[in-house]
Amino acid sequence: MDEFQLINMIKQKYYKQPTLIKGVGDDAAVFHQPNKNIVTAVDTFVENIHFSKETMLPYHFGYRSLAASVSDLAAMGAQPAFYLVSIVVPASKDDEKIKEIFQGMNRFASKYNMDLIGGDTVSGKELTISVTVIGYVQSDYVRYRHVAKDNDVIFVTGTLGNSQAGLYTLQHKLTIENKHYFIKKHRFPNPRVAFSQALTDIKRVSLNDISDGIVNELYEIAEASNVNLLIEDALMPVHKSLAQFTEELTKQWVYFGGEDFELVGTAAETDWETIKRIGKQTNTKVTKIGYVNNNIYEKRGNVYLKINNEVKLLKKEGYIHLK
Amino acid sequence: MDEFQLINMIKQKYYKQPTLIKGVGDDAAVFHQPNKNIVTAVDTFVENIHFSKETMLPYHFGYRSLAASVSDLAAMGAQPAFYLVSIVVPASKDDEKIKEIFQGMNRFASKYNMDLIGGDTVSGKELTISVTVIGYVQSDYVRYRHVAKDNDVIFVTGTLGNSQAGLYTLQHKLTIENKHYFIKKHRFPNPRVAFSQALTDIKRVSLNDISDGIVNELYEIAEASNVNLLIEDALMPVHKSLAQFTEELTKQWVYFGGEDFELVGTAAETDWETIKRIGKQTNTKVTKIGYVNNNIYEKRGNVYLKINNEVKLLKKEGYIHLK
Numbered sequence: 037m038d039e040f041q042l043i044n045m046i047k048q049k050y051y052k053q054p055t056l057i058k059g060v061g062d063d064a065a066v067f068h069q070p071n072k073n074i075v076t077a078v079d080t081f082v083e084n085i086h087f088s089k090e091t092m093l094p095y096h097f098g099y100r101s102l103a104a105s106v107s108d109l110a111a112m113g114a115q116p117a118f119y120l121v122s123i124v125v126p127a128s129k130d131d132e133k134i135k136e137i138f139q140g141m142n143r144f145a146s147k148y149n150m151d152l153i154g155g156d157t158v159s160g161k162e163l164t165i166s167v168t169v170i171g172y173v174q175s176d177y178v179r180y181r182h183v184a185k186d187n188d189v190i191f192v193t194g195t196l197g198n199s200q201a202g203l204y205t206l207q208h209k210l211t212i213e214n215k216h217y218f219i220k221k222h223r224f225p226n227p228r229v230a231f232s233q234a235l236t237d238i239k240r241v242s243l244n245d246i247s248d249g250i251v252n253e254l255y256e257i258a259e260a261s262n263v264n265l266l267i268e269d270a271l272m273p274v275h276k277s278l279a280q281f282t283e284e285l286t287k288q289w290v291y292f293g294g295e296d297f298e299l300v301g302t303a304a305e306t307d308w309e310t311i312k313r314i315g316k317q318t319n320t321k322v323t324k325i326g327y328v329n330n331n332i333y334e335k336r337g338n339v340y341l342k343i344n345n346e347v348k349l350l351k352k353e354g355y356i357h358l359k
Numbered sequence: 360m361d362e363f364q365l366i367n368m369i370k371q372k373y374y375k376q377p378t379l380i381k382g383v384g385d386d387a388a389v390f391h392q393p394n395k396n397i398v399t400a401v402d403t404f405v406e407n408i409h410f411s412k413e414t415m416l417p418y419h420f421g422y423r424s425l426a427a428s429v430s431d432l433a434a435m436g437a438q439p440a441f442y443l444v445s446i447v448v449p450a451s452k453d454d455e456k457i458k459e460i461f462q463g464m465n466r467f468a469s470k471y472n473m474d475l476i477g478g479d480t481v482s483g484k485e486l487t488i489s490v491t492v493i494g495y496v497q498s499d500y501v502r503y504r505h506v507a508k509d510n511d512v513i514f515v516t517g518t519l520g521n522s523q524a525g526l527y528t529l530q531h532k533l534t535i536e537n538k539h540y541f542i543k544k545h546r547f548p549n550p551r552v553a554f555s556q557a558l559t560d561i562k563r564v565s566l567n568d569i570s571d572g573i574v575n576e577l578y579e580i581a582e583a584s585n586v587n588l589l590i591e592d593a594l595m596p597v598h599k600s601l602a603q604f605t606e607e608l609t610k611q612w613v614y615f616g617g618e619d620f621e622l623v624g625t626a627a628e629t630d631w632e633t634i635k636r637i638g639k640q641t642n643t644k645v646t647k648i649g650y651v652n653n654n655i656y657e658k659r660g661n662v663y664l665k666i667n668n669e670v671k672l673l674k675k676e677g678y679i680h681l682k
Binding site: 086 | 380381384385386387388389390391392393394395396397398399400401402403404405408409431432434435437441443444445446447476477478479480481482483484485487489491492493494496498501503504505566567568583
């Protein structure tokens with residue numbers, strides 16, 4: 037398949053976004069957005085590093101690549117609008133597989149009426165998918181990392197560690213309770229777009245998506261906001277079936293596993309009831325897991341964990357000592 | 360170098376674009392553009408396919424990747440504003456080389472006050488650079504391919520075939536006249552940003568940038584506009600030192616070589632004087648190379664070449680028979 041054929045294959049018959057002026061088919065795409073801020077990010081995924089054919093079909097590669105990229109938009113409070121895809125295709129991949137990748141992306145895109153407005157395809161040794169996403173957000177509701185304040189509640193959506201549990205289940209060909217639930221969490225992540233967009237009753241929310249594990253994401257908030265964060269192990273939301281795995285694995289996945297694409301953030305304690313209401317309205321589980329606490333230590337920008345009645349400083353890429 | 364170190368390395372100390380609200384450092388970049396259309400495209404470059412360390416330094420990889428991407432903005436009449444970079448880094452590349460790639464991009468970006476507002480870095484087997492560019496253009500001056508009309512003049516900027524001559528000179532280690540001119544054309548392409556933006560006195564211009572060879576680009580205009588194009592071999596602008604190479608090589612480079620990142624377009628004959636004036640004002644050589652000519656054949660969407668008093672149908676990925 038040459039570039040021309042690929043373009044014809046992926047070109048949408050019609051576009052859904054009213055702000056789009058020109059999609060695929062010229063040197064570049066054109067759109068116009070006079071009212072809202074424009075939010076953009078790029079993510080890249082390489083076969084055998086970010087995904088493997090042992091655990092995913094090409095359709096999953098596609099779905100997951102776009103979902104992971106859109107999670108960055110959700111973390112900014114933005115509504116997804118467009119995506120562009122660059123793909124490096126090895127000679128070993130037949131056209132059908134490439135088509136399935138785009139079908140997976142298209143399946144995710146259709147959930148949010150996103151339009152594919154550009155791309156590039158080149159040959160190379162390794163299957164590589166690079167996704168640029170573009171979204172819109174009212175200027176008052178952009179959700180940055182740097183706005184956390186002392187005494188804020190820290191909250192997280194969903195439950196943690198499921199994606200890694202799904203990957204482990206696939207890699208080890210396990211037969212476990214709720215197997216398909218965990219596998220689905222790994223292959224079809226569900227970024228919290230509706231929840232983050234519904235936060236408009238709250239002025240100040242710091243927000244980050246969990247792509248690299250919650251500890252890493254909390255550090256980004258702590259550093260950007262120059263605060264200390266204290267979370268409690270007993271409060272961490274975990275799916276009950278995760279108890280099938282060893283405590284060591286579970287802890288590793290919950291704190292450092294990542295790829296759940298849940299949101300973690302902070303807001304004033306007075307806004308906690310509103311956050312719970314928005315969670316219910318958008319069918320999003322929300323859990324309070326701790327507080328911003330600058331009294332814990334003089335130096336700022338750190339993340340602490342209360343576990344077994346002890347407070348420990350967490351390391352970004354770490355390991356939880358159980359004893 | 361991990362992602363965190365890379366981000367710190369590439370993060371600009373200050374940003375130049377007044378429409379930017381948040382650059383590198385959150386989940387996504389944020390900007391606001393109430394007045395103009397937003398233009399975006401993505402291009403991907405793989406080592407040993409799009410560039411090779413035999414003929415270019417990492418600095419050139421970077422410069423050329425961004426220049427080639429910005430050429431798509433020039434072809435839309437847009438002013439470059441932002442870029443995002445995804446890079447796949449093999450273990451064999453040391454940090455210094457990656458730094459030089461970004462320095463090359465930064466050198467090009469500074470010509471147009473472009474800001475680097477996002478990116479991703481992952482490890483992989485092959486050095487791969489994926490560049491997303493974002494630019495602005497007034498809605499009346501977006502330059503599409505589909506607006507060519509019968510009897511339009513066809514024009515091209517600069518001279519053709521120079522980039523391929525430079526590559527050939529490097530590959531064959533030739534010592535030729537104007538060697539450095541051709542090598543520079545290959546390593547440091549100069550997209551026609553100023554020229555395309557200065558066309559605002561003309562309402563209707565079809566425009567395409569020459570990334571894949573002029574014949575291919577002319578076909579895109581012919582098909583999108585549903586017209587036939589007739590160009591003349593005797594009119595094609597060629598640097599005088601290109602005569603050092605064989606006629607066969609020269610013709611191949613001029614018509615199918617590509618990567619010159621010149622612009623080819625059409626406009627009403629009555630606008631030709633204005634185009635020449637804009638060429639002079641922006642220090643851009645502009646040459647009339649033929650006409651839109653729907654009388655040449657009933658079926659539309661074709662490109663013809665007048666050569667040696669014969670009119671031949673050109674093929675997209677072809678070869679000029681000299682006899």
